[in-house]
Amino acid sequence: MSDNVLLPSGSIEKQTTTLNLGPTHPATHGVFQNIIELDGEKIVAADSTVGYIHRAFEKIAERRSLYQITPLTDRLNYCSAPINNMGWHLTCEKLLKVQVPKRVDYLRVIIMELARITDHLICNSIMGVDSGAYTGFLYVMQYRELVYEIYEEICGSRLTTNIGRIGGFERDFTNTAFEKIERFLREYPAVLKEFEDLFTRNRIFMERAIGAGPISAERALNYGFTGPNLRAAGVDYDVRVVSPYSRYEEFDFEVPVGSTGDSYDRFLVRNGEMWQSLRIIEQALRKLNDLKGEEATVYHADVPEYYLPPKKDVYTKMEALIWHFKIIMGEINMPAGEVYNAVEGANGELGFYFISDGGRSPYRLHFRRPCFIYYQAYAEMVKGAMLSDAIVVMSSMNLIAGEMDA
Amino acid sequence: MALSNEYIKEKLIEKFGDQVTGFEEPYSLLTFRSDKEINLKVLNFLVEEESLQFGFLTDLCGVHYPDNKGQEIAVVYHLHNMRENVRIRYKVFTSIAKPEVYTATGIFAGANWMERETYDFYGVNFIGHPNLKRILNVEEMDYFPMRKEYPLEDQSRIDKDDEMFGR
Numbered sequence: 065m066s067d068n069v070l071l072p073s074g075s076i077e078k079q080t081t082t083l084n085l086g087p088t089h090p091a092t093h094g095v096f097q098n099i100i101e102l103d104g105e106k107i108v109a110a111d112s113t114v115g116y117i118h119r120a121f122e123k124i125a126e127r128r129s130l131y132q133i134t135p136l137t138d139r140l141n142y143c144s145a146p147i148n149n150m151g152w153h154l155t156c157e158k159l160l161k162v163q164v165p166k167r168v169d170y171l172r173v174i175i176m177e178l179a180r181i182t183d184h185l186i187c188n189s190i191m192g193v194d195s196g197a198y199t200g201f202l203y204v205m206q207y208r209e210l211v212y213e214i215y216e217e218i219c220g221s222r223l224t225t226n227i228g229r230i231g232g233f234e235r236d237f238t239n240t241a242f243e244k245i246e247r248f249l250r251e252y253p254a255v256l257k258e259f260e261d262l263f264t265r266n267r268i269f270m271e272r273a274i275g276a277g278p279i280s281a282e283r284a285l286n287y288g289f290t291g292p293n294l295r296a297a298g299v300d301y302d303v304r305v306v307s308p309y310s311r312y313e314e315f316d317f318e319v320p321v322g323s324t325g326d327s328y329d330r331f332l333v334r335n336g337e338m339w340q341s342l343r344i345i346e347q348a349l350r351k352l353n354d355l356k357g358e359e360a361t362v363y364h365a366d367v368p369e370y371y372l373p374p375k376k377d378v379y380t381k382m383e384a385l386i387w388h389f390k391i392i393m394g395e396i397n398m399p400a401g402e403v404y405n406a407v408e409g410a411n412g413e414l415g416f417y418f419i420s421d422g423g424r425s426p427y428r429l430h431f432r433r434p435c436f437i438y439y440q441a442y443a444e445m446v447k448g449a450m451l452s453d454a455i456v457v458m459s460s461m462n463l464i465a466g467e468m469d470a
Numbered sequence: 471m472a473l474s475n476e477y478i479k480e481k482l483i484e485k486f487g488d489q490v491t492g493f494e495e496p497y498s499l500l501t502f503r504s505d506k507e508i509n510l511k512v513l514n515f516l517v518e519e520e521s522l523q524f525g526f527l528t529d530l531c532g533v534h535y536p537d538n539k540g541q542e543i544a545v546v547y548h549l550h551n552m553r554e555n556v557r558i559r560y561k562v563f564t565s566i567a568k569p570e571v572y573t574a575t576g577i578f579a580g581a582n583w584m585e586r587e588t589y590d591f592y593g594v595n596f597i598g599h600p601n602l603k604r605i606l607n608v609e610e611m612d613y614f615p616m617r618k619e620y621p622l623e624d625q626s627r628i629d630k631d632d633e634m635f636g637r
Contacts, residue, residue, distance in 0.1 A: 118606040122591075123615060127622045158497060285552075288527055288580030299552075306555045402496045404529070404548055404559065415529055417548065430531040432548075440583045469606060 094465030110443040129394025144183035151407035177341040183410030217241040232364025273328035277445040277457030291412030297325030303408035327460035394424030524549035530584035532592035542566035591616035
């Protein structure tokens with residue numbers, strides 16, 4: 065019983081119950097423990113705990129060269145690993161002052177938007193599962209598999225992708241990859257439409273989600289919200305628009321914005337973003353087709369100090385092997401300096417704060433993880449709600465354990 | 471009117487005089503520092519001043535500079551003016567013997583966990599923080615692991631010759 069509830073003696077109706085929501089139940093999305101104080105079914109107080117899968121990324125990064133850090137980044141938000149990879153490579157490129165060719169930017173945009181779609185479709189469909197509807201999850205899941213096949217075609221792995229290099233890509237996209245991207249663009253809209261039809265005007269889903277865990281725009285900003293969670297509260301902030309990277313300024317897309325900041329708005333914003341991402345990918349494919357001459361084939365910048373030599377040469381030529389080894393082991397020093405670079409991750413502004421002292425590894429590397437920063441508002445958002453709302457609010461926030469707890 | 475780095479610098483100097491120092495622009499991001507005693511005043515000024523409005527705390531983290539005697543620990547704030555889309559970086563330094571900085575939780579609700587993380591890793595005691603305890607590590611830990619005196623690899627290993635590995 066909490067100390068701040070005054071009870072008439074002998075009353076059991078007003079007693080509060082302490083409930084550990086999580087950390088092992090699937091509906092608590094990973095390993096989050098929420099200690100919830102319940103009055104009947106109503107939540108009077110909540111306290112959240114993180115810190116179960118902490119892997120000390122930032123410490124490990126202080127002993128590693130740039131390419132050895134890439135695999136750490138794709139384990140942050142593992143639902144959209146390529147965005148993290150690209151964000152990291154963009155940060156390195158900013159520090160090293162590397163200019164990438166046009167084609168690389170467009171290819172990156174395609175990959176990042178595919179990753180955004182997979183992240184949102186998982187989040188929204190799991191929100192359906194958490195509120196009692198399994199079907200939508202099955203509709204969209206096969207298309208996440210298709211996107212994973214695209215990743216596999218490009219870099220050889222599916223979940224923790226490690227896509228890209230400083231300055232571009234390791235190899236050009238194959239025809240099969242483009243065919244699969246086109247198949248995705250052809251087939252996914254119908255599925256997304258069906259998914260929307262199933263949820264958006266569904267009475268039960270609306271009752272569960274509307275008004276659950278609302279947060280005002282001022283409060284959201286004060287808490288450091290970014291991404292769809294902030295946009296659902298009505299703030300039109302998107303890193304792709306305000307500080308474009310990878311030529312996002314050339315693309316024509318809208319930023320879906322909500323008004324109330326409740327779970328339903330967050331759901332709608334994510335769905336809206338999936339449509340916009342499809343638009344962006346279509347435009348990027350068209351822009352790729354319009355490239356002429358050398359621009360149409362080059363898939364990496366000409367920066368031999370940072371871009372790994374082709375694998376074929378590494379296996380057959382001594383110089384290439386030595387050069388590969390020197391880059392991987394960080395024999396080539398970086399310029400000293402401090403850089404902060406942000407990309408629009410699937411669930412908010414993913415920032416990398418990189419301090420270099422001129423050595424082979426970062427002196428200090430700090431990840432600005434959107435999940436970690438906005439999850440602290442959870443206790444405030446569920447206060448006064450029902451116990452069942454706590455689950456919906458949590459799934460609507462798109463919490464990724466790996467990112468929160470890096 | 472776009473908010474330029476020179477304008478922010480002028481405004482800060484106008485208000486705080488020589489208490490704010492170390493103006494730099496690495497990769498065109500305005501960076502400056504001040505004494506740790508006035509960190510709340512500076513943050514408040516950056517948020518409240520009509521022409522600045524850095525109302526969004528993007529990031530807060532610590533850095534350890536063991537060679538910087540008396541000022542070993544830095545607390546770094548990244549602030550963002552979303553209307554003008556300008557970012558700045560603000561640093562305060564504190565000694566490792568008595569790492570104390572005033573908490574920014576009164577200004578930014580989001581500073582709460584970021585300060586707990588900084589405490590967890592660097593042992594910075596944020597004065598006035600409502601719930602200053604470890605967040606990512608176990609509570610029983612009695613050291614601050616991101617400090618430079620805890621190197622990652624076991625230095626006593628003799629089976630690896632560091633020179634061969636470029637370290």
